[in-house]
Amino acid sequence: MIVDMKGVRKLYQSPEGEIGALEDITFSIEEGEFISIVGPSGCGKTTLLSIVAGLEAPSSGEIWVDGAISRGVNPKIGYMPQRDQLFAWRSIWDNVNLGLEIQGRRDAEHEGFVRTLLERYGLARFSDCVPAQLSGGMRQRCALIRTLATGPRILLLDEPFSALDYQTRLSVAGDIHSIIKKEGKTAILVTHDISEAVSMSDRVVVLSARPGTLKCIVNQPELHDLSPMQRRDHALFQRYFNQIWKEIDISA
Numbered sequence: 001m002i003v004d005m006k007g008v009r010k011l012y013q014s015p016e017g018e019i020g021a022l023e024d025i026t027f028s029i030e031e032g033e034f035i036s037i038v039g040p041s042g043c044g045k046t047t048l049l050s051i052v053a054g055l056e057a058p059s060s061g062e063i064w065v066d067g068a069i070s071r072g073v074n075p076k077i078g079y080m081p082q083r084d085q086l087f088a089w090r091s092i093w094d095n096v097n098l099g100l101e102i103q104g105r106r107d108a109e110h111e112g113f114v115r116t117l118l119e120r121y122g123l124a125r126f127s128d129c130v131p132a133q134l135s136g137g138m139r140q141r142c143a144l145i146r147t148l149a150t151g152p153r154i155l156l157l158d159e160p161f162s163a164l165d166y167q168t169r170l171s172v173a174g175d176i177h178s179i180i181k182k183e184g185k186t187a188i189l190v191t192h193d194i195s196e197a198v199s200m201s202d203r204v205v206v207l208s209a210r211p212g213t214l215k216c217i218v219n220q221p222e223l224h225d226l227s228p229m230q231r232r233d234h235a236l237f238q239r240y241f242n243q244i245w246k247e248i249d250i251s252a
């Protein structure tokens with residue numbers, strides 16, 4: 001397994017006292033798997049992702065990444081934030097190379113890899129544009145390429161499509177899903193959209209209302225080899241949707 005969470009617990013200190021954000025989260029992820037995490041707002045989804053990313057430490061419990069206890073930021077992990085966070089004044093080319101630049105690895109070899117990604121995913125001719133000249137979906141693909149550029153094995157995606165309108169969202173989700181599968185990455189997607197989780201992932205992890213505990217993990221083996229769009233047409237799509245819906249405590 002590539003990610004292993006063991007009894008992860010997170011408490012935040014606030015002026016009113018301690019806030020329990022996560023309680024005893026234990027599950028593991030195999031290399032190449034696509035996992036979604038769903039649960040009501042405020043249940044600790046973002047917290048869990050930032051703990052896996054090494055941006056925050058758990059209050060107790062452990063996260064193992066690729067066989068070692070995770071402490072701090074790990075180059076094996078790429079984090080794709082909610083908004084695309086491309087810099088308006090930088091060209092697309094300079095934006096997608098930003099991660100490499102920060103890591104001091106922006107050399108000819110790595111730039112060549114970035115160029116290949118831009119070509120493969122239909123963005124090469126926009127290299128000299130600035131983000132404002134691109135559609136929301138294209139910007140989201142750029143954000144993914146910037147994340148892939150540094151060569152992470154695990155991608156963390158925190159509600160990456162929430163700024164997009166519904167139609168764009170469906171098509172970008174399809175693009176991003178196929179890019180992640182083609183590149184053979186492991187992915188953890190946080191979303192509050194059950195249909196997005198069913199359409200993109202191999203397994204769906206359902207968290208309870210705060211403090212987030214693990215309610216269940218839904219595997220959907222019949223859908224694994226299908227694209228998000230094909231899944232939405234599949235006879236079992238609604239069944240998995242309902243199964244997850246019943247587990248989510250929306251009264252919270």
Ligand code: ADP
Nearest residue numbers: 012019021040041042043044045046047048210
């Ligand atoms: P989600 O992403 O599922 O909506 P979060 O992980 O953002 O939930 O937050 C979980 C809970 O922890 C929320 O109640 C939130 O207010 C609280 N929380 C998150 N970050 C902090 C922080 N830095 N300090 C205090 N409380 C926090």
Ligand code: MG
Nearest residue numbers: 045046047158
């Ligand atoms: Mg969140």
